Amino acid sequence: MNIIRKNFIKFCLKIILGIAITMTAVSILASFLYQNLFYDYIQTNTEKEISAILDSVNLSSSILMQNNDFYDLQRMTESIGASGFIKEITIYDKNKNIIASNIIFNESDGLHTENLDNLFSGRKLKYIKSDFSSDTLVMAIPVNGSRYSIINNNDITGVIYIKSDIGSIKGLLMNLNNSFLKTEFIIVILLLLCIIGIVTFSLFIPASKLYKAAQAVSEGDYSYHVDESKGREFYPLIKEFNNMTKKIKTRDEELKLLHDKLKGHNENLEIKVNKRDMELKLTQDITIRSLAYLAETRDNETGSHIFRTQHYVETLAEYLKDNPKFSKVLTQKNIELMFKSAPLHDIGKVGISDSILLKPSGLTKEEFEIMKKHTIYGRETIEKSEKFIGNKSFLSFAKEIAYSHHEKWDGSGYPEGLSGEDIPLSARIMAISDVYDALVSKRPYKKAFTHEEAVRIILEGDGRTSPEHFDPDILSAFSKIHHKFNEIYNNHPDGE
Ligand SMILES: [Fe+2]
Numbered sequence: 363m364n365i366i367r368k369n370f371i372k373f374c375l376k377i378i379l380g381i382a383i384t385m386t387a388v389s390i391l392a393s394f395l396y397q398n399l400f401y402d403y404i405q406t407n408t409e410k411e412i413s414a415i416l417d418s419v420n421l422s423s424s425i426l427m428q429n430n431d432f433y434d435l436q437r438m439t440e441s442i443g444a445s446g447f448i449k450e451i452t453i454y455d456k457n458k459n460i461i462a463s464n465i466i467f468n469e470s471d472g473l474h475t476e477n478l479d480n481l482f483s484g485r486k487l488k489y490i491k492s493d494f495s496s497d498t499l500v501m502a503i504p505v506n507g508s509r510y511s512i513i514n515n516n517d518i519t520g521v522i523y524i525k526s527d528i529g530s531i532k533g534l535l536m537n538l539n540n541s542f543l544k545t546e547f548i549i550v551i552l553l554l555l556c557i558i559g560i561v562t563f564s565l566f567i568p569a570s571k572l573y574k575a576a577q578a579v580s581e582g583d584y585s586y587h588v589d590e591s592k593g594r595e596f597y598p599l600i601k602e603f604n605n606m607t608k609k610i611k612t613r614d615e616e617l618k619l620l621h622d623k624l625k626g627h628n629e630n631l632e633i634k635v636n637k638r639d640m641e642l643k644l645t646q647d648i649t650i651r652s653l654a655y656l657a658e659t660r661d662n663e664t665g666s667h668i669f670r671t672q673h674y675v676e677t678l679a680e681y682l683k684d685n686p687k688f689s690k691v692l693t694q695k696n697i698e699l700m701f702k703s704a705p706l707h708d709i710g711k712v713g714i715s716d717s718i719l720l721k722p723s724g725l726t727k728e729e730f731e732i733m734k735k736h737t738i739y740g741r742e743t744i745e746k747s748e749k750f751i752g753n754k755s756f757l758s759f760a761k762e763i764a765y766s767h768h769e770k771w772d773g774s775g776y777p778e779g780l781s782g783e784d785i786p787l788s789a790r791i792m793a794i795s796d797v798y799d800a801l802v803s804k805r806p807y808k809k810a811f812t813h814e815e816a817v818r819i820i821l822e823g824d825g826r827t828s829p830e831h832f833d834p835d836i837l838s839a840f841s842k843i844h845h846k847f848n849e850i851y852n853n854h855p856d857g858e
């Protein structure tokens with residue numbers, strides 16, 4: 363159920379409640395008016411009627427009593443008593459004796475004597491008792507003989523007592539009241555239906571349409587159009603709403619057009635950036651390769667050694683990147699840079715004279731000291747290249763590797779004798795890769811060891827190489843993935 367329908371139901375309930383309260387108030391007011399005004403009116407008129415009967419009876423009684431015609435007097439009371447709402451009519455003589463009545467009295471019955479004295483004493487008390495709340499109205503009148511008797515001038519000859527039954531009149535009033543309430547109820551129901559009908563057609567239906575339209579627009583359907591022919595009270599609002607959606611639709615289309623243009627622009631820009639990026643990488647690769655080939659021309663090591671060592675480095679780095687100790691440094695970008703930088707590890711050899719570098723037999727102590735300097739020359743060469751190309755970041759690993767790849771974990775390496783984690787990670791990975799490849803390669807001064815022999819020498823030592831030379835974590839990684847080193851060597855053996 364949507365919000366408009368809920369509000370409409372609430373609205374109708376409020377109208378019903380309001381009308382119910384009004385109906386109750388009107389009914390209470392009507393009853394009050396009947397009780398207090400209409401009843402009083404009826405009472406007064408009833409009293410007047412009885413009074414007229416009394417006057418009439420008074421005239422007749424006066425004559426009949428003077429003529430002592432008690433027979434006709436009795437007949438008159440019986441005739442009046444039979445007429446309807448007079449319950450009792452009793453005529454007393456001046457000695458307070460009943461001389462005629464429509465009812466039969468026993469001796470023990472009260473004879474209304476309590477007020478008779480007042481009447482007979484000449485007071486002009488017309489009403490002895492008038493109580494409309496009960497069903498009886500009691501009145502009495504003295505019979506004044508003066509108008510009809512010369513003998514008893516100004517003398518009271520008797521009293522006429524009347525007790526009337528007004529229950530039937532009250533019943534009539536109640537019926538009138540009930541029929542009024544029924545009419546009132548029907549009118550109120552019709553009024554209620556009219557109000558609900560007007561509200562439905564003038565407010566609820568147009569408001570529901572607008573609500574549906576607003577929902578459609580908020581969901582992106584800007585082509586939604588509200589029918590303007592219905593709901594005239596809402597016509598200006600519906601018209602403005604339709605204008606608004608029309609404008610939104612136009613703007614949306616413009617925006618989509620702009621978006622498409624921008625997308626095309628971005629794609630172009632992305633292509634250009636990618637192209638630049640590739641150009642930059644190519645420049646990096648060319649720079650590194652140029653330096654590496656420079657080293658190669660001075661060394662007796664082959665292109666295969668350079669190729670293999672960079673793949674050993676990559677293989678170890680890929681394995682170690684999952685270790686939390688190394689994951690921060692070994693990002694995919696850095697692994698790629700290490701891979702590219704590995705061929706430059708012996709670039710410093712360009713600064714070593716051929717007589718030492720190409721010497722087929724073992725080096726003297728002095729010659730070895732000179733040989734050690736290839737690490738320092740390597741760093742210097744890369745630093746000079748960095749100044750030339752003006753981009754330091756991609757050569758930083760090359761610099762670390764060239765300078766520290768002969769450092770050993772236990773501090774027995776060169777050029778600085780660094781130990782443990784003071785040695786850059788890239789150089790520690792390079793060190794084990796370089797040693798493995800030197801062991802499995804043939805050199806003028808040594809034969810090529812088999813893979814198994816090389817692994818054993820690295821893990822157990824042979825006097826010249828010792829496990830303490832390597833980072834224990836990297837050594838452990840090597841012990842697990844050395845078969846991959848073997849695959850790399852077999853795929854790119856010397857002499858290629
Ligand atoms: Fe070296």
Ligand SMILES: [Fe+2]
Pocket residue numbers: 663707708796
């Ligand atoms: Fe090397």
